[in-house]
Amino acid sequence: MSLSISRIGSFHIPGRTVTVAGIEPRDAILTPGGPMRTIDQNGEHEIEQMYVQYVQLAQPRARYPLLMWHGGGMTGVTWEDTPDGRPGWQMAFLRAGHDVYVSDAVERGRASWSCLPDIYGGPPFGRTKQECWEGFRVGPDRSWDANADRRHAFEGQRFPVDAFDSFVHQTVPRWTVNDAPTQTAYDQLIARVGPAVVMAHSQAGNFAFTAALHAPNKVRAVIGVEPSGTPTPDEVDVTRVRDIPHLVLWGDYVDASPRWTGYKARIDAYGDALRAAGGSLDVIDLPSRGIHGNSHFPMMDDNSDEIAALIQNWIEEKGLMT
């Protein structure tokens, strides 16, 4: 079945200009067969911008654009093809009738990053394959082995483990010091394309909950897919978002992971605070619905279309489709 689109394109949300001086120039050849040239990085640079790629339908059914925000150490590729080559949630929600905006957060992917000294106030880091395997609940803690024949996944695991390397290709280095400019960029994105619905995975959960608090007149729903954090209820005014429907979706094996048990408890507490303020936070806990085997990346698991449909049903119920 073909999809009728009006446009594919992209833009960047601006960050800020920095001027650097005192970096020693050096010589290098920049293109194979080209001449030696002097590289001098002293001068003005743009930093902290964010990348946004959009696909607009000829006839969207959704009332508002759907913004898809990736998690930590990832890019917007999270929402594209699954590691084993099936269509991902970008396609699923386009087919469901949404204009889709997939972003790469500040210092991730096509947002670019700065290699200038002393810009970020700390070093970046990359995840090992073991950290991906265990931290994303593909297998239990200490189940990793560099030899694929000797590692083991959780029983019933739906993540495409045979394509695990393809998943790891999607990961990117990250810093831990750029939450503020990242939040600013997301807020600016909503100001630019809102009103909008935000779907946020993992690390982006907190950015999405916070964006709703910052612009309750522009965010029409927040969908947290395995969110790893929330604002601290005591430090924010959750009454601001009591008219915004919130949804949180959880995969399997959370109880087997102390890390994720802790993250989930924080989300539960935020839900309690929202409800106490007269708001709402719905929860789709897949195992308690009899859907077992989902990892931290349900958009890549073998039942990804089924889970997208559950979320789409919720969106329909909330009156967000025409």
Added chain:
Amino acid sequence: MSLSISRIGSFHIPGRTVTVAGIEPRDAILTPGGPMRTIDQNGEHEIEQMYVQYVQLAQPRARYPLLMWHGGGMTGVTWEDTPDGRPGWQMAFLRAGHDVYVSDAVERGRASWSCLPDIYGGPPFGRTKQECWEGFRVGPDRSWDANADRRHAFEGQRFPVDAFDSFVHQTVPRWTVNDAPTQTAYDQLIARVGPAVVMAHSQAGNFAFTAALHAPNKVRAVIGVEPSGTPTPDEVDVTRVRDIPHLVLWGDYVDASPRWTGYKARIDAYGDALRAAGGSLDVIDLPSRGIHGNSHFPMMDDNSDEIAALIQNWIEEKGLMT
């Protein structure tokens, strides 16, 4: 006018696995409001992969997919919206009937990069805004000023100078030491999706000319948009590509830039070698056709659609459309 597509998606071309040891673990908070965790990067990582995003039409008119390869310090965003927000060449060539594959080369954009010590054998660098302005022939050498009111562009410049910061947002850091894995990744891309037509900008010109030499049975045409390098004719067997149509397109102000005069002379020599071997390299020199004012990024200039149409005409003439 809407576009009927069958699928949007992406994949990575694999690189290789590295195992690192001896990196000091450190503690960090990874998600706002989350707990302190230990970051330990020792273990296995994937490096040197390449990102490829495709848009497949419901009914392509082109015989082969069109692969669009960006230049140095850039990503596939080169082919998306222009800095001032007009549709770019990705859209132009989709509308012309091509399945389009836009890639981010090794260590650029969504291909990811490695922050591990001693992986690349050299430091990265980023371009200053001045280097972009002058190196890409927006303005002459020494025309840059941090104050936009005091810088000047070439007379008749078609690049959207008022959106210059938006252009700079697209730039990414680069290394100078990864030509070999980059070429390997491009060669693997052609092996995977070929036969194909390759359109390559600037630094990617050399990779495209070389890819044709490596797989003359899989590359159906090479289109160099302002290519900055070629293989050295004496070191390769150009008879291998004598049946492959080559096109090179040049913007304006080349004569005003010693750097680009030198690059162009090398391309001219490669064209001479191709012709001497019985092959072909056609040249669209825009100024000599009476089209003035184009920068190093004709896909972003205000006549970008007109230039895309010139290339599309050449593709039609070469019998590459059904």
